[in-house]
Structure formats: structure tokens, C-alpha cells
Amino acid sequence: MNLRTNLPSIPFIDVAAQRRRLGPAIDTAVARVLSHCQFILGPEVKAFETELAAFCGARHVVTCASGTDALVLALRAMGIGPGDAVLCPSFTFCATAEVVALVGATPVFVDVDAATFNIDAKGIAGAVAAAKEAGLKPKAIIPVDLFGLPVDQKAIAAAAKAENLLVLDDAAQSFGALHDNRRLGTFGQATATSFFPAKPLGCYGDGGAVITDDDVLAEALRSLRVHGQGTDKYDNVRIGLASRLDTIQAAILSEKLKIFPDEIDARNKAARRYGEGLGDVVTVPTVPAGSTSVWAQYTIRVTGGRRDALAAALKAEGIPTAIYYPIPLHRQQAYKHFPVGKGGVAVSDRLAAEVISLPMHAYLDAATQDRIIDATRRALRK
Ligand SMILES: Cc1ncc(COP(=O)(O)O)c(C=O)c1O
Numbered sequence: 153m154n155l156r157t158n159l160p161s162i163p164f165i166d167v168a169a170q171r172r173r174l175g176p177a178i179d180t181a182v183a184r185v186l187s188h189c190q191f192i193l194g195p196e197v198k199a200f201e202t203e204l205a206a207f208c209g210a211r212h213v214v215t216c217a218s219g220t221d222a223l224v225l226a227l228r229a230m231g232i233g234p235g236d237a238v239l240c241p242s243f244t245f246c247a248t249a250e251v252v253a254l255v256g257a258t259p260v261f262v263d264v265d266a267a268t269f270n271i272d273a274k275g276i277a278g279a280v281a282a283a284k285e286a287g288l289k290p291k292a293i294i295p296v297d298l299f300g301l302p303v304d305q306k307a308i309a310a311a312a313k314a315e316n317l318l319v320l321d322d323a324a325q326s327f328g329a330l331h332d333n334r335r336l337g338t339f340g341q342a343t344a345t346s347f348f349p350a351k352p353l354g355c356y357g358d359g360g361a362v363i364t365d366d367d368v369l370a371e372a373l374r375s376l377r378v379h380g381q382g383t384d385k386y387d388n389v390r391i392g393l394a395s396r397l398d399t400i401q402a403a404i405l406s407e408k409l410k411i412f413p414d415e416i417d418a419r420n421k422a423a424r425r426y427g428e429g430l431g432d433v434v435t436v437p438t439v440p441a442g443s444t445s446v447w448a449q450y451t452i453r454v455t456g457g458r459r460d461a462l463a464a465a466l467k468a469e470g471i472p473t474a475i476y477y478p479i480p481l482h483r484q485q486a487y488k489h490f491p492v493g494k495g496g497v498a499v500s501d502r503l504a505a506e507v508i509s510l511p512m513h514a515y516l517d518a519a520t521q522d523r524i525i526d527a528t529r530r531a532l533r534k
Contacts, residue, residue, distance in 0.1 A: 161470035162511055162520055165350050169515035170415075174407055181403035193378075194399030200406045201361075207409060208327075208337030208363060212370035215361045215397035216377050219324040219346025222360035223251040223294070225395060226320050226342045229362075229372040232257050236291040237283035239317070241271040242480040242492070243500035244296045248322050249481050249490070251294075258288050259490050261482045263497045267438060269298045269451065269507075272499070273307035279493030280315045286491050292318040297326030297336060299476070299509075300352060300419075300448040301439060305331050305339040312340075320344065324360075325448035327353055328416050332442050337363040347397070347405060352419070352446040353412055355401040415514035419447040422516045426450055429525035433532050449476055450512040458532065459508050465531035471524055474509045 171178075185196060201213040216222050232238060234256040240248045242261040249259040260283045262275040276293065283290045293312055295303040303321070312319045319340025323329075327345040329336050337343045345351075347359030362373050372390070375381055380392030397405075423445065427436045435453035439445050454462055463473045480500040481487040510524055 159470055164472040164474060164511045165513045166515050167349055177407045178404055181407050182400055185400045185403050191399050192396055196399050196403040197397055200402040203406060203409055208335040210337045210363045211365045213361050213363050214370060214373040217395040218358040219344060219348060219360040220247045220251060221395040222344035222362045224254055225373050225376050226344055226362045227251060227255045228376055229369050230318050232291050235289055237288035239276060239279045239293040241296055242482040242497045243477060243503055244298060246481060248294055248296050249487055261492045261497055263495055263499045266499050268301055270303040271295045273304060273311045275493045275495045276311040276315060278495040282491045282493050290315060290317060292320055294320045294322050296322040299451050300326045300329055300446040302326060302329050302331035302336055302443050326446055328412060328446040330444040338365055341366055342369055352448055353408060355404050357401055359397045359401045416446050418514040422512060422521060423447045423450055425521050430528060433529055447512050449509040451507050451509045453506040454508055455506055462531045463508060466527055469527045471527055475507060476509055478504055480504050
């Protein structure tokens with residue numbers, strides 16, 4: 153209960169509401185795994201991979217232990233390693249650049265577009281030039297579909313073609329979204345996603361997947377997730393990882409996938425309500441024509457140094473907010489020695505100082521949302 157308003161505190165993401173909706177179906181699915189005991193790569197894993205491939209129209213889905221591992225596996229399958237440069241945005245979650253360093257390659261930061269928060273294709277040529285000046289071979293780009301909104305895939309594909317770069321789409325926050333009326337998963341050579349519980353399609357622990365139309369890449373990924381095994385499982389053909397999606401998590405995800413389209417609709421309805429309620433007082437996110445978002449976050453931009461005051465005012469009324477991301481990667485201790493593209497990363501710096509995310513999930517009811525909108529408007533008017 154919130155002392156100032158006498159109203160209950162609002163969850164930022166309400167994972168429990170979905171648990172209430174799906175309770176018995178998930179309990180039955182988990183009980184099935186507990187009875188057959190095939191906890192690693194059991195039949196539910198293959199079934200879920202087939203369902204997910206059908207959902208996004210891709211040839212292959214290779215599940216694994218996390219979204220981070222999905223990116224690592226994809227980079228390894230693409231043969232990226234020491235001496236290679238991989239372009240990525242600076243305004244993203246650290247895993248996007250972390251995986252590049254983990255495979256021994258070098259991340260090169262590109263700026264983002266202020267309206268979409270996504271990597272700006274116009275910065276690619278400058279990042280390739282910076283990579284070459286640093287003595288690196290530019291090999292790939294990891295665009296991120298941040299906060300649930302697809303990057304401008306056509307512009308990325310054109311720039312990647314011009315610079316001879318592979319494209320690994322980081323759809324950890326955006327799986328389920330459409331671009332050019334196509335679901336994410338079939339853009340670029342491969343797409344990585346995360347099933348972390350807070351993601352739009354999350355499981356009850358860690359999980360991830362690589363999605364690809366490329367048969368050769370898919371075969372390498374299936375080998376890499378089991379220590380690099382060959383056709384004989386004790387004759388390993390490459391150095392791999394132990395990175396599988398647990399069978400229990402696959403069983404849970406199959407149940408969640410059934411209601412995912414309905415949840416995406418609910419998230420879009422909530423985003424529309426926020427836009428209508430706040431669009432005249434603050435910069436609200438917009439969705440380019442031909443795309444949809446799955447609204448992993450609903451992120452507004454507050455200028456004039458008023459962000460902390462807004463967060464404090466909402467907190468006092470039992471309304472949580474979050475800042476994704478307060479420090480762009482090029483300023484973080486672990487990443488600041490990596491190259492930045494020639495165009496600089498000024499927009500990433502500006503967004504880091506202005507963004508703030510409001511509660512968003514598929515079970516946000518209208519009364520709760522009105523409370524958030526009303527409190528936000530009052531705080532911004534002060
Ligand atoms: C953009 C982005 N990439 C990668 C990841 C990594 O996913 P996971 O947490 O499943 O390892 C995340 C997760 O937060 C993310 O937001």
C-alpha cells in the first residue's frame with residue numbers, strides 16, 4: 153500500500169498476472185516433463201523450436217541457455233573471432249557488445265536514431281572506417297531492436313551489403329514484432345532472442361534462441377550448443393559450449409506462445425493509451441509505418457533535467473519507473489577502450505540522460521494506466 157495515496161503499489165512488469173492466467177496449463181506441461189525425466193533436449197524442446205519457427209516463418213530455431221549465449225553461438229557459428237570488428241549500438245544492454253568481446257573480436261560503437269532509439273544505418277560507413285583504422289577486419293553488425301521496436305532492417309541490409317558485413321539481429325527485446333509486415337527472425341543471417349522472464353516472451357528462468365534460414369549455420373549452432381559435437385557425439389568437430397534450453401522451460405514456453413499474439417495486442421493497446429494520454433506533455437515513442445512493436449518497454453523522453461523529479465514524484469505515488477540505459481556502453485569501464493564510429497555517439501549520450509520507462513505489460517488495466525498517466529501529467533506540470 154502506498155502511504156501518500158492509499159493506493160496499492162503498481163508492478164513495473166506483472167509476471168504474476170500471466171502466471172494466474174496460465175497456471176493449470178503450465179503446471180500440466182511441467183508435470184509431463186517431470187514424469188518422462190528427459191530434462192535436457194527432451195521432446196518439448198524440438199516441439200517448441202518447430203512452433204517458434206512456424207510463428208516467425210523461419211526455417212530453423214536453435215534454442216539455448218540464454219539470449220547472451222544465443223548471440224555468442226551465432227557469432228561463433230559465423231566464424232567471428234580475434235582481429236574481427238563487429239559493429240553495434242552504444243545505447244543498448246551490455247550483452248550486445250559483451251558477446252563480441254567474449255568471442256575475441258572487437259565491438260565498434262555506432263550511434264542510434266533519436267526517434268526510434270535504434271542503430272542509425274547512416275553511422276555504419278564511419279564505424280567501418282574506424283575499425284579499419286584500428287587494424288581490424290569489419291565482419292558483422294549486430295543491430296538491436298530496442299524496447300521491442302524493429303530496427304530499419306532494409307537500411308541495415310543495404311548498408312551491410314555495401315560494407316560486406318554479416319547481420320546478426322539482436323531481437324532479445326523484440327521477438328514477435330513485425331517489420332515490413334514480416335515477423336523478426338528472418339532478417340539478416342541470424343536473429344538472437346532471449347526468454348528472460350521479463351521479456352515479452354519469457355520463460356521461468358534463463359533461455360534463448362537463434363533463428364535462421366541458413367541450413368549450414370543451423371547445423372553449426374546445433375553442434376556448438378552441445379560442446380561442438382559431430383555426428384558421433386564423442387567425436388567433437390569444433391570447440392563449443394554447454395548451452396541448451398531446459399526441457400521444462402521449453403514446455404512452459406509452448407504454453408506461453410499460444411497466448412503470445414493476444415498479449416502482443418494487449419501491449420499495443422496499452423501503448424496506444426499511453427500515447428493518447430501523454431503525447432501532448434512529453435516525447436512518446438512512435439512506430440514507423442510497416443512496423444509493430446512488442447513494447448518490451450514503454451520509454452518516454454523527458455528533457456530539461458526533469459527526469460529525476462518525475463521518477464521521484466511517481467515513486468511517491470507507488471508507481472515504479474526504470475532507466476534503460478543510464479550509461480551508454482562507450483562510457484562504461486569495461487567498454488570505453490573500444491572504438492567509436494567516425495560519426496560519434498552524441499545521440500546515445502543524449503538519450504541516456506533523457507529516457508525513462510513506465511510500467512508496461514500485457515495485463516495493465518485501464519484504471520491502473522489512468523493512475524500512471526494522471527500522476528505523470530501532474531509531475532510534468534510542476
Ligand atoms: C538487447 C539485449 N541483448 C541481449 C540480452 C541478453 O539476454 P539474456 O538476459 O537472456 O542473456 C538482453 C537481455 O536483457 C537484451 O536486452
